[in-house]
Amino acid sequence: MNRLLKIIFVLLIVRPLVLIILGLNIKGREKLPLEGPAVIAANHNSHLDTMALFSLYPLSKVHKLRPVAAADYFLANPLMAWFSLNVIGIIPINRSGTNRKELLFDDCYKALDNGDILILFPEGTRGEPEKISKLKKGIYYLVKERPNTAVIPVVTYGLGRALPRGEALLVPFTCDVAIGDALPPVSTSGELVELLGNSYGQLLKSCLTYHESDQ
Amino acid sequence: MFNIPDNSLTAMLAVLVVLVIATLIQFYLRKTRPDKDYRELTLRITSWWWIIGLLFLFLAMGTTASIIFFAFISFLALKEFISIVPIRQADRNAAFWAYLSIPFQYYWVAAGWYGMFIIFIPVYLFLLIPMRMVLKGETDGFIKSAGTLHWAAMLTVFSVSHVAYLLVLPDKNTLAGGIGLVLFLLFMTQFNDVSQYVWGKLLGKHKIIPKVSPNKTWQGFLGGMLTITLVAALVAPYLTPMNRIEGLIGGLLISISGFFGDVVISAVKRDLNIKDSGSLIPGHGGILDRMDSLIYTGPLFFHYIYYLHY
Numbered sequence: 001m002n003r004l005l006k007i008i009f010v011l012l013i014v015r016p017l018v019l020i021i022l023g024l025n026i027k028g029r030e031k032l033p034l035e036g037p038a039v040i041a042a043n044h045n046s047h048l049d050t051m052a053l054f055s056l057y058p059l060s061k062v063h064k065l066r067p068v069a070a071a072d073y074f075l076a077n078p079l080m081a082w083f084s085l086n087v088i089g090i091i092p093i094n095r096s097g098t099n100r101k102e103l104l105f106d107d108c109y110k111a112l113d114n115g116d117i118l119i120l121f122p123e124g125t126r127g128e129p130e131k132i133s134k135l136k137k138g139i140y141y142l143v144k145e146r147p148n149t150a151v152i153p154v155v156t157y158g159l160g161r162a163l164p165r166g167e168a169l170l171v172p173f174t175c176d177v178a179i180g181d182a183l184p185p186v187s188t189s190g191e192l193v194e195l196l197g198n199s200y201g202q203l204l205k206s207c208l209t210y211h212e213s214d215q
Numbered sequence: 216m217f218n219i220p221d222n223s224l225t226a227m228l229a230v231l232v233v234l235v236i237a238t239l240i241q242f243y244l245r246k247t248r249p250d251k252d253y254r255e256l257t258l259r260i261t262s263w264w265w266i267i268g269l270l271f272l273f274l275a276m277g278t279t280a281s282i283i284f285f286a287f288i289s290f291l292a293l294k295e296f297i298s299i300v301p302i303r304q305a306d307r308n309a310a311f312w313a314y315l316s317i318p319f320q321y322y323w324v325a326a327g328w329y330g331m332f333i334i335f336i337p338v339y340l341f342l343l344i345p346m347r348m349v350l351k352g353e354t355d356g357f358i359k360s361a362g363t364l365h366w367a368a369m370l371t372v373f374s375v376s377h378v379a380y381l382l383v384l385p386d387k388n389t390l391a392g393g394i395g396l397v398l399f400l401l402f403m404t405q406f407n408d409v410s411q412y413v414w415g416k417l418l419g420k421h422k423i424i425p426k427v428s429p430n431k432t433w434q435g436f437l438g439g440m441l442t443i444t445l446v447a448a449l450v451a452p453y454l455t456p457m458n459r460i461e462g463l464i465g466g467l468l469i470s471i472s473g474f475f476g477d478v479v480i481s482a483v484k485r486d487l488n489i490k491d492s493g494s495l496i497p498g499h500g501g502i503l504d505r506m507d508s509l510i511y512t513g514p515l516f517f518h519y520i521y522y523l524h525y
Contacts, residue, residue, distance in 0.1 A: 023294060025494045129304050158298060161307065171307045172290075172314060174298035174493055208489060211301045 001089035003063040009087050010054050013123050018055040021172050022048070022162055025208045028057070028179035031152065034061055034155045037112035038085040038150040041139055041183075041196055043132050044121035045160025052156055052177055053119055063089065067119040091118070102116050106173070107143050112146050122196060127161035132204075135196055140189035153196055155203035163204050176207035219275055220392040221455045227271055229400065234263060243314045258498030266496070266505070270401075272392050278382050279325060281397075285379040286321040290314070291502045292371035295493045299366070300483075305353035306360045309344050313368045320376050323357055327383045341365055371503075375512045377517040387524050389455035395454035396520065403450075403466060406514040407443045407473040414438025428481045436474055443470040455467040456524045467514045476511030480504070 011212045016023060033040070034057075040129060042049055050067045057065060071092035074084040084090045120139055127133040143149045158175030180199045186192045204210055219227070241260050242260035245253050273284035297310055316336060323332040345361045378400060391398075415435025423431045444466040451462020480503055484492060493501025 023298075026351070114298070161304065163303065164307075167307070169307070169311060171311045172294045174294055208491075208493065209298045211487070212246065213301055 001063065005087045006062055006089055007059050007167070010057075011059060011110065014051045014054045018048070018052050021170070022052075023174040024052060025174060025176045026179075027177070027203075027206050031179045031181060032056060033117055033150055033182075034058075034151055036115040036117045037146060037148060038117045038152060039139060039143065040117060040119045040154050041122050042119060042154040042156060043200060044123050044126050045130055045156070046083055046126060046157040046163045046165070048163050048175075049121070049156050050119060052088075052159060052175065053154070056177065064115070064117045065089070065119060066091050066116045068093050068108060068121075072096070077208075082118070094113050096125070105138075105145070108142055109145060112142075112149055116205050118142075122193075126160070126165040128155070129164040132200055135193045136168075137189040137193060139196075140192045147185065151183040151192075151196075153183065153199040153203065154178070155180070155200050155207065157201075157204065157207040174209060176209050178203040178206050219394060222388075222391040222397055223394040224392075226395070226402070226450075226454060227274075230398075231271075232269060234260075234267060237263070240339050255498055260498075262496045262498050268319055274397065278373035278393065281382055281394075282321050282325050282379045284374060286317055288502070288506070289317050289321070289372045289375045291495065292375065292506060293317070295495070295501050295503050296367045296371055299487055299489060299492055300363050300367070302360055302363055303353065303356055305351050306348065306364065308351055309347045309360070310366055312343060312347050313340070313364050313372075317369055317372055321379060324379045324383060326375055329380075331408050332376065332380060335370055340368055344368075361493055370510050374513050375506070377513040378509065381517060381520075384521075384525055388454070389437045392411065399447075399454040400469070400512060400516050401509070403443055403447055403469045404473050404508050406446065407439050407512075408477065408508055409479065410442040411435045411439030411470075411474065414442070424478060428478050428486060431474070431478060439474075440467065440470040443467075455520065457520065461523055465516060465519060469516055472511040472515045473508035476508040479511070 004213075021164040040053060042053065054062060054065060067088060067090045069084065069088075069090040069092060071094050075081040076094055090109055093108075094104060106180070111118060120142075122135045122139055123136075124136045125133065128190055132155060139151060143200045155178045156175060157178075161169045161171070162173045162175060180203050183192065183195050183199070186195065221222075237260055241253065241256055244251070245257070250344060269284070273280045275384060293313060297313070302310065320332070320335055323335060344364050345357075348357060348361060378397060381396040381400065382397065384393055386392050388395060411431075412435065415430060415432045415438070418434040418438065419430075419431045419432035422429060423433055444463055447466025447469065448459045448463040451457040451465060455462065457465055480492070484490065491500030491502040495502050496505055498504050
């Protein structure tokens, strides 16, 4: 990853896009981890989710943010692969399930040991717009090996209306970002998924643009 | 750049003096009563500096810059409105068309094309939004979405663009210019909010519409009305082509319509179970929270003065 390119990208593209074209209502900003090792466990509705999280960080810290992203999608063509790896700074992950867990998370462990902040989407996909899909258990296996890693639940809302999966037209909407308390240590993957799900539920209710009728 | 007519310049300086005094009072309060929490007040005043600073900067830069400024305000307000109301995923394209109406509407303003300015959103956009929606083909909730989107554009684009149109009206009071009309409208609208609040705090007893806005009382409403009517009569000849009597009625109009703008947006928020419409302006809430009264006073004051003098 090229740190300077990432700062320029955040300053000239991400911030004007997220803060002026879209606009954010932010809840719990002080809970955002500024230092790693940490995992931001966010719901996923749009490519804008990552952009919204980038916009919340000071430029001096953006290089710490490493979105964990599907290799099959982001490395599909050379241009996108270059951009994803060098500007966004993704950690590519193999979704096909053929790799063993240790190998699967190898780059994630390296990043955490380096004090980075991983952005993970436990739904595994953007899915249907503005709906939270079933959460996957990857985060549990990731933090089991690195118990000093804080897991911070983050819910974004509205970004799936602004730019949903499969649409090219970006429509401006003010969106919500709600940051929750770090999850307590857990002993099973089921426990982690349950805690995370509960936290998402609460954070979603605190979103200004969320309506019960949306679900 | 910076050729502001004399009376308008004086009015702008007067507003800045008021703001400086408010800031000094706030510093004094924070110094003498460190036990109390004045953070909200500080935020509000800081935001006022931003709002007034930006407004005056763009007004000073000339008509075109000011029109772009108001177009941007419309964009922010429309975005805020359609983000808090429930609309369907299928309405994205129609919402995009509502956004597209902004550059058109403000172009009519800049060109001084009154006929188009006055019918574009009430007629053309009114017909276009359901047209775009019907092409999308989602009929479930169609009526509600068509109504919501058009209403949103009327409130945030059509209404607000009337403030900008004041700038392109011919100069009838050369000492104040179009800026004078804008300052008069914005100042009276804001001062009405403040005086209704202050009179309500001092004497408020009988609630007007407790289900919508429990803080609105007859005493506040009438006190504010009296204050604004008098102040408007005094100020009108300096900033507008109106004489004292016309100014008096203008003040009355702003006071009553400002009240309704305020409670209409309150009703919207109550319907959605939210307190503020957004978090864009620290200490104030969203942009609609700040502009609620202007949505009503803008078009009504415009047509009053247009009928009298243009």
